[in-house]
Amino acid sequence: MADNKNKPNQVTDTGHSWDGIKELNNPPPRWWLNSLWLSGLLVIVYFILYPSLPLVNDSTKGLLGWTQIKEFKEDLAKVEAKRAPFEDKLAAMSVEAILADPEMLNYAIGSSKVLYGDNCAACHGTGGAPAAGAGYPNLTDDDWLYGGTVREIEMSIANGRAGMMMAHEKSLNTEEVNQLVSFVVNSANGTATEAGKALFTAKGCFACHGADAKGIKAMGSANLTDKVWRFSGDEEAIRQIILHGVNDASDAETRVAQMPQWSEKLAIMMQVRADAIADGEDPNAIDWTEELDGDEAERLTETDIKKLAVYVHQFGGGQ
Ligand code: HEC
Ligand code: HEC
Numbered sequence: 237m238a239d240n241k242n243k244p245n246q247v248t249d250t251g252h253s254w255d256g257i258k259e260l261n262n263p264p265p266r267w268w269l270n271s272l273w274l275s276g277l278l279v280i281v282y283f284i285l286y287p288s289l290p291l292v293n294d295s296t297k298g299l300l301g302w303t304q305i306k307e308f309k310e311d312l313a314k315v316e317a318k319r320a321p322f323e324d325k326l327a328a329m330s331v332e333a334i335l336a337d338p339e340m341l342n343y344a345i346g347s348s349k350v351l352y353g354d355n356c357a358a359c360h361g362t363g364g365a366p367a368a369g370a371g372y373p374n375l376t377d378d379d380w381l382y383g384g385t386v387r388e389i390e391m392s393i394a395n396g397r398a399g400m401m402m403a404h405e406k407s408l409n410t411e412e413v414n415q416l417v418s419f420v421v422n423s424a425n426g427t428a429t430e431a432g433k434a435l436f437t438a439k440g441c442f443a444c445h446g447a448d449a450k451g452i453k454a455m456g457s458a459n460l461t462d463k464v465w466r467f468s469g470d471e472e473a474i475r476q477i478i479l480h481g482v483n484d485a486s487d488a489e490t491r492v493a494q495m496p497q498w499s500e501k502l503a504i505m506m507q508v509r510a511d512a513i514a515d516g517e518d519p520n521a522i523d524w525t526e527e528l529d530g531d532e533a534e535r536l537t538e539t540d541i542k543k544l545a546v547y548v549h550q551f552g553g554g555q
Contacts, residue, residue: 319347323539331386331545341546348547351540355498364551371467371493376551379464381456384555388453390545391506393536396497399456401444403487405479408439416441417474423449423461424469467491501532502541 252259282288286298322343326334334340353362360366364375373381381399382392408416412435419432428449436442436449444457451459458466467473480489497503508527509519536544548554 326542327539329542331390331542331549334542334546335386335549341550344543344546345550348543351536351544352547355536356544359495364548364553369468371491373466374464375548375553377464377553378555379459379462380453380553380555381451381458381466383453384549384553386545386549386554387506389548389554390541391503392495393541393544393548394497394499394506395503397456397495398483399458399493400484401457401477401482403479403481403484403490404439405487408478412439413475413478416478417471420460420474420478421469421471424463424465426461428461496535497533498536499532499534499538499541501528501534502538504528504532505538 248261249258250261284298285300286302287295288298289296322340326340326344329337329340334344359370359372360375361370361372366372366374378384380388382388382397404413415432415435416439419428419436422428422432433449436445437447442449444452444455445460446452446457449460451457463469467477476489477491480487480491482491482493484490504527505524508522512519512522
């Protein structure tokens with residue numbers, strides 16, 4: 237082409253001519269042709285080395301045997317090999333021991349983010365603060381229904397939770413309901429009256445909420461004397477709870493509040509261990525084949541629940 241640059245008339249033309257302008261028949265430049273051949277060659281090399289031709293159920297395999305899945309699995313295996321020593325160590329540690337070991341704590345927190353996002357955030361919100369009014373407990377404050385030690389949190393996750401308050405619609409008249417609503421509102425403000433307190437006691441509320449109305453951990457009954465509301469401090473909402481209760485299956489309007497069980501197996505194991513320790517027995521001597529029948533449901537592994545327990549504990553509200 238370089239030769240022809242300034243002498244276009246010496247090149248044969250294609251015979252096409254528009255208004256006296258002829259279409260010349262220049263050969264394509266050499267560099268261009270070379271690139272064309274080279275790319276053709278690359279296609280053939282790629283074709284031989286890598287999977288390329290789609291067939292009915294599969295594709296041609298290629299000499300290298302490369303697949304995306306294989307590459308993914310190799311990468312995954314590398315990550316797992318790095319994690320394995322930590323996972324093994326975690327499996328043998330108690331939640332308290334994890335809290336006391338900065339390196340393991342760091343690992344547990346790091347690997348809990350996805351676990352928490354996948355399993356817990358839908359109800360408890362990212363970072364443990366649920367949407368206002370959603371009816372899920374906030375995990376970042378100091379107000380715990382079932383206790384805020386890392387072990388109590390582990391048990392909450394393993395066993396699931398569903399506090400029960402029966403409906404009182406049939407056992408209270410309107411005046412009594414009004415007085416109890418006032419008592420609850422006033423308790424939160426520190427202005428509860430003796431009369432209100434007497435009714436609270438007479439109607440049996442104290443049996444679950446405690447004589448001081450501060451709640452009882454074993455029942456998950458809310459503390460009625462602080463400004464942290466389990467559900468809402470709104471008078472109508474309080475009336476609703478008193479009339480229809482929480483998780484009272486016999487009342488169609490009851491407030492449902494259920495934390496799913498994540499490992500029946502771990503919940504039983506924690507209970508059996510705690511009982512053995514309380515009885516002065518050696519928890520390492522427990523015969524698990526006797527205590528467990530192997531059918532216990534496990535939606536999360538014991539190690540994952542430990543990680544989540546320390547993760548939730550460090551949200552800021554742990555005790
Ligand atoms: C379907 C909604 C839901 C999901 C999912 C859920 N929770 Fe809960 N969680 C609840 C409810 C409701 C309660 C309160 C139960 C009650 O009121 O008795 C609760 C209670 C708790 C408590 C006890 C709080 C306290 O104050 O004592 C902890 C800890 C907790 N959840 C952690 C978790 C973790 C960790 C996960 C993920 C593995 C999770 N939850 C998944 C609904 C949920
Ligand atoms: C059988 C035990 C039980 C009895 C009896 C009981 N409660 Fe409750 N109450 C609970 C539990 C458990 C909760 C928390 C439920 C949850 O978080 O899932 C609760 C929650 C509440 C709440 C919601 C508090 C908040 O922060 O949103 C109010 C208000 C309340 N109770 C008032 C009363 C009053 C008034 C009485 C007496 C008429 C009473 N309760 C009797 C167990 C009981």
